[in-house]
Amino acid sequence: MTSGNPTPPTSARHTPVLRDRCINLLAPAFEAARLAGRTPVVVDATLGMGGHSEAMLQRFDDLHLIGIDRDTEALDLAGARLSRFSSRTDLVHAVYDEIDAVLDDLGIPAIDGILMDLGVSSLQLDERERGFAYSFDAPLDMRMDTSRGQTAADIVNTYSEEELVRIIRKWGEEKFAGRIANHIVAARDKAPLTHTGELVEIIRNVVPAGAARTGGHPAKRTFQALRIEVNEELNVLERAVPAAVDALALHGRAVIMSYHSLEDKIVKAVFAAGSRSSAPAGFPVELEEHKATLRRLTKGTEIPTDEEIAENPRAASARLRAVEKVKVRSAA
Numbered sequence: 620m621t622s623g624n625p626t627p628p629t630s631a632r633h634t635p636v637l638r639d640r641c642i643n644l645l646a647p648a649f650e651a652a653r654l655a656g657r658t659p660v661v662v663d664a665t666l667g668m669g670g671h672s673e674a675m676l677q678r679f680d681d682l683h684l685i686g687i688d689r690d691t692e693a694l695d696l697a698g699a700r701l702s703r704f705s706s707r708t709d710l711v712h713a714v715y716d717e718i719d720a721v722l723d724d725l726g727i728p729a730i731d732g733i734l735m736d737l738g739v740s741s742l743q744l745d746e747r748e749r750g751f752a753y754s755f756d757a758p759l760d761m762r763m764d765t766s767r768g769q770t771a772a773d774i775v776n777t778y779s780e781e782e783l784v785r786i787i788r789k790w791g792e793e794k795f796a797g798r799i800a801n802h803i804v805a806a807r808d809k810a811p812l813t814h815t816g817e818l819v820e821i822i823r824n825v826v827p828a829g830a831a832r833t834g835g836h837p838a839k840r841t842f843q844a845l846r847i848e849v850n851e852e853l854n855v856l857e858r859a860v861p862a863a864v865d866a867l868a869l870h871g872r873a874v875i876m877s878y879h880s881l882e883d884k885i886v887k888a889v890f891a892a893g894s895r896s897s898a899p900a901g902f903p904v905e906l907e908e909h910k911a912t913l914r915r916l917t918k919g920t921e922i923p924t925d926e927e928i929a930e931n932p933r934a935a936s937a938r939l940r941a942v943e944k945v946k947v948r949s950a951a
């Protein structure tokens with residue numbers, strides 16, 4: 620299953636998704652900071668290989684950037700790529716729901732922009748030994764932060780059959796979850812599963828040929844489910860989006876790109892709640908405390924153009940939403 624092609628260099632294998640649109644959405648927030656006499660500060664909460672960060676630092680020569688990633692390999696690569704901007708950057712190894720603590724440690728009370736380009740990076744998919752890709756045989760790992768936490772092997776070998784059904788169905792939206800979980804348990808009873816290839820083989824044997832022909836790679840949804848479970852992606856995101864919005868200064872902006880409906884649902888809910896008045900139904904006047912704190916900058920979701928998708932197939936599933944902070948809640 621392992622292809623003989625060498626991994627291309629980082630610079631050649633990475634195009635930031637919706638780069639110019641993200642930056643154009645954030646730019647007015649940086650201008651608002653300047654007008655208020657402050658240096659604009661942006662958080663790139665998913666630094667990855669630093670593609671979006673590099674473009675922002677290049678375009679705004681007064682911008683201070685805080686780059687967060689839970690993957691130390693990504694931080695090293697982005698650090699090298701952004702080294703010429705080191706006086707204007709702080710790169711931090713953290714999970715993005717820790718944004719409050721990161722800003723506290725840096726002594727930054729509020730930020731003007733935050734960018735979140737969710738999910739797995741091209742680097743993580745291309746580094747075969749990390750086990751994110753179903754197309755290469757590799758150890759069943761899938762941790763974005765390889766320094767801690769359970770691996771995909773821990774999950775497939777120790778979760779009960781019911782738990783496996785639940786995560787594959789819920790996080791993978793896989794209709795053959797029951798059969799896949801049943802076959803995983805039968806296989807691990809003979810010997811623990813250690814490699815992605817073994818899992819792909821099990822799934823191939825379980826997903827009916829017709830479904831496999833029409834539904835993309837048969838292992839795609841199970842791999843997505845395991846990756847979400849390993850990295851607790853959706854639980855973390857549920858805490859991170861409100862924390863990101865809270866951290867914004869007045870006129871600060873948040874831009875978030877999701878890659879599947881479960882992520883987008885969380886982003887949409889937080890943005891929608893902030894954009895509504897919280898006045899009880901039938902309340903005669905809208906009190907200041909009930910006014911919406913956010914203004915939506917995108918109508919529904921925005922998607923990349925066909926041209927961008929042709930150039931960067933990973934962009935195909937991107938869904939972008941953005942908001943502006945229009946009211947800062949006074950401290951209780």
Ligand SMILES: C[S@@+](CC[C@H](N)C(=O)[O-])C[C@H]1O[C@@H](n2cnc3c(N)ncnc32)[C@H](O)[C@@H]1O
Binds near residue numbers: 689740741855
């Ligand atoms: C799609 S990539 C970002 C690519 C980046 N925009 C660029 O231009 O290079 C997503 C990155 O976010 C990181 N990441 C995902 N979930 C995270 C989390 N909960 N906390 C911190 N970083 C996370 C991943 O490790 C990965 O490097």
